[in-house]
Amino acid sequence: MAQPGLKSRTVAAAIAEALRTDILSGALASGAQLRQDALAGAYGVSRIPVREALLALEGEGLVQIVPHKGAVVSALSAAEVGDVFDLRILLEPRLARASIPLLTREDLAELDAIQARFAEAVARQDRALWGALNAQLHLTMYRRAPLPRSLVLVAGLLQTSERYTRMQMARAAADRRAAAEHAQLVALCRTGKAEAAATLLAAHIEAVRADMLALMQAAG
Template sequence: MKKEPSPNLRIKRQSLPETLAESLRERILNGEFKEGESLIQEAIATEYGVSRMPVREAFKELEASGLISTQIHKGSVVKSIPLEQIEELFELRALLESELLERSLAKMTEEHFAVTKQLLPQLEAAYMNDDIAQWGKLNWAFHHSLYAAAERVQTLAIVQGINVQTDRYIRLQLLLTAGKKEAEVDHRELLRLCEQGDVKKAVQFLRKHIQRAGSDLIRLLKKKRTKETMA
């Protein structure tokens, strides 16, 4: 006789608001919804064939992740992050991820590195195939695999949140510059230094990798936003 699973052990299926939030998040990140664009609950509900309730819940999730904001008389709007705040986010990334890597490398095993080695070709394939939707997910998965052994749950959660906020801008940079090739080279070098156990060089290289990506992105966004203002 088949035993019924315990209610506490049942796997929860993704809820409708979560599914909506994931779909809307991807549309924001890939630029379909532009900065400053209003998201109308009724229109979104009609588009997806659902009631307004799950849309409202999805909006709350997107607002919590910093992708949209609620404005008086405008409702929910795709959030535009000021350049100085984007710069700050990359400074935080450099600071926190460097600390995570330093703590993690002392504990990393062959099993940890096996995960990283499995993810890197997937990330490079996404770059080569212009699979934009996978860039942010796989980039975070690659970096996370190098930090997981640190066992710093709260810090990892903060860093992941920062990556979500900056993902759409990083995609833009990769699309409009030679950033994909640079990222490939950097990721392979970072993995090499980590495998060698050279903690100091690995941490320094990671910090420079993040800082350079941030600087390149700020320059690109300044030009883009200046053109949009003048148009």
């Protein structure tokens, strides 16, 4: 998700990356106030790069900035979570169909690698890693689709999902099924069965969505 080799080219980007990680991992909960001075102090920088990081995160929808009031980690309503998954069901199979026939040998190798690390993360119950790898796997599958805007939008949807799949992964049953489906998806990519992959994908996302909403219902 973050290509800039672990140390960013700019302080603002580094702060943004750190905050993004903390929000996606849940270390910063929805509704948390993000004080510029506090963040600047914590990272040992001035408020300027902090402000720019917050601006960038607002663009990604991770925080909400109210003029003269400050930044807050954005919260999603149940309606929005449902909408996000509906959109994924609408858009991801389309990307799969457009991309899978164009995947290279290198892409397939990368998918294998991600899938392996994914399975490992599932086994170790490492939920933070799980979310990142899940998004990475999906995006790598779609990488070759000549649909640049769709890719950007789906990347955003996956990032939003990432914040919520963490709770979902509390369920041992669900994570096992997800891992199995991912393995099937990679196999279908390898054999070039784009249509079958698209169909499975829709079912896959639908299953995650159902789990998620049930869990949100239960947990409030």
